[in-house]
Amino acid sequence: MGNHTVEKIGGTAMSQFDKVLDNIIVGDRKEKDLYNRIIVVSAYGGITNELLEHKKTSDSGVYSLFSKDDDSWAWGEAITRVGQRMCTINKGFEHLGLDVQLADRFVKERIEGVRSCLIDLTRLCSFGHFKLDEHLMTVREMLSAIGEAHSAHNSYLILKSMGINARLMDLSGWMDTDQLSLDETIKKAFESVDVAEELPIVTGYTQCKEGIMGSYDRGYTEITFSRIAVLTGAREGIIHKEYHLSSGDPKIIGEDRVETIGSTNYDVADQLSDLGMEAIHPGAARGLRKTDIPLRVKNVFEPDHPGTLITNDYRSTDARVEIIAGRKGVTGIEVWDQDMVGRWDHDLEMLKHLAAAKIRYLAKDTNANTLTHYIAAPLAKIKRLTDNIKQDFPSADILVKKVALVSAIGTNMADTWVLPTAVHSLTNAGVEILGLHKCMRQVDIQFVVDEKDFQNAICALHRDLVETGR
Structure with a gap:
């Protein structure tokens, strides 16, 4: 077991990156305390919805428009809007030291690269021998990867501007011809990483031959997080959310009536997952559970609170409802x-x-x-x-x-x-x-x-x- 943690930051929190810097990554940490951590980032809030489709309302995103195969070019306008929104996000982080020109260039390269690919695919499928539906999952994988690449690249640039020895780990497979499994991709990426001396900033999306989106759909960020923790032998996995894991939904019950759960186990996490109240994706929990790696769920905006610790063997000494x-x-x-x-x-x-x-x-x-x-x-x-x-x-x-x-x-x-x-x-x-x-x-x-x-x-x-x- 290593001495490092693997920490995943959600999309809503990433959109408030100044808070992420103050409460998670930097804060009042001394030089040596900045390291022995691996940071896995989600796309900024709402970006994946625009690239694919809205998770809750099913409103059309680039993927859903492209997959209709109705000779409409509405998807082209949609991907332009996503690129423009990404650049607007970049501008909002200029005060944190982000090189906006470099960040915008990165966005335009990815957006235009994907646009060209989709145009070529459309042209190819105009011939009867090629069917669009046979390629749609690959398109979905490619589009979803853009969001995490964007947020990881920005985070890396901001941290480097602060003098932190950050390392960008883009697992999205951009221009990569290798076809490796999920575990092989992660192992290869971390072969030369020294977590004691550098701070890896990792894309939540990992390109792999089995297709992480096809296997886990929108839960892929937590799968990447979990497999990195397992394969690098992390001491603890930490998920930073915009809320605590509480005794109930504060929006329904009231913030003054719920309490933060201090400790629980993976069995309870499974029950919550079944009800859509995920502490962690069940596929991600499986790897941590089998290797006995504790998972901590913390509130981004309350960094001093220990959060909820999820382990295999915790059982309340008193019979109670949690x-x-x-x-x-x-x-x-x-x-x-x-x-x-x-x-x-x-x-x-x-x-x-x-x-x-x-x-x-x-x-x-x-x-x-x-x-x-x-x-x-x-x-x-x-x-x-x-x-x-x-x-x-x-x-x-x-x-x-x-x-x-x-x-x-x-x-x-x-x-x-x-x-x-x-x-x-x-x-x-x-x-x-x-x-x-x-x-x-x-x-x-x-x-x-x-x-x-x-x-x-x-x-x-x-x-x-x-x-x-x-």
């Missing part, structure tokens, strides 16, 4: 079929449909003649799924309902008071429980509620399970 989390936008698909009674293959057939649609269920209910899966997927995809299920189960009644999942989570909930208190809390709040899931491992209890009751359920459970237990 976090209330939930997920809206969930659809329950209930299949009732009396021919199901006594048969063993209905569940298997249902799972085949989910697998074919590449949909993972978040929770599941079953009884003698009913199977209900709770999934998070676009409505069009759900419609195709239910149509296909109906073909295999023609006598079934299928009910599709919008719901929400709300969970009480903790490293040790082995106490009989938790479940009845939770049920009583929701009942008193006027929330109807549509489903309930409790595993024997005593780490979470999950309730299915109507989507309109989501906020009410979160607040009630936090008040009665977390706040009263303090």
Whole structure:
């Protein structure tokens, strides 16, 4: 195990790079304390949305416009706008010592290089032998890489201007002809790095033959972070976010009512990930967990706070609920079929449909003649799924309902008071429980509620399970 940390900085924080300098990278650190760290950076806030598509609203970005293949050149205008916004960001960091002319030249080289590539690909696909859809994932990989290359290059220039021995580590594969795996790419890049004497600034995107975007989609930055930590034998991984990992969502519950979680384990991190409240991408957590590297989640704007330490073996000494989390936008698909009674293959057939649609269920209910899966997927995809299920189960009644999942989570909930208190809390709040899931491992209890009751359920459970237990 090394003596260094690997630290990942999110996009929202990167957009406030003066705070990043003061609170993470430099601050009041002495010369030697600047090193023995590897910094992995995300693209500036909103840039990846403009390059691909908006993560939450699905508004079109360069990739989504290009992939429509409708002879429109709207993508060209979009990539011009992204380049202009990147240069505006550069100008905003001039007071930090950024060489804006050099930074703009870097942006224009990348933007125009990608534009030329996409024009050539469009021309090539005008011939019948080449199909655009066969190249779209490569296009997505190439576009996503621009954002991290931009922020890493800027960070490197600013740090060098401050006299810090920073080293730019562009893993985005620009003009690189090698086709290495993710691990091989990282190992090769760090062969000559001396973390005790230099500060590597690493792109969150890594170009590799398996395609990091294709494998992990928008979670690729944390995958890069995790693999670097594992392959370099880091002492600790640190993720700097714009908020603490708290006992609940402060925007719903109130900042004065939630508390920062001091310690938890990777099991709890997995439960949070399933609900979209990611402490870390589950694929990234896997590598850290298997090599027993602790993960610390810190708030960028409170650098003196130790944050949340996530380890393999932490378990609360007292039985208690640590976090209330939930997920809206969930659809329950209930299949009732009396021919199901006594048969063993209905569940298997249902799972085949989910697998074919590449949909993972978040929770599941079953009884003698009913199977209900709770999934998070676009409505069009759900419609195709239910149509296909109906073909295999023609006598079934299928009910599709919008719901929400709300969970009480903790490293040790082995106490009989938790479940009845939770049920009583929701009942008193006027929330109807549509489903309930409790595993024997005593780490979470999950309730299915109507989507309109989501906020009410979160607040009630936090008040009665977390706040009263303090």
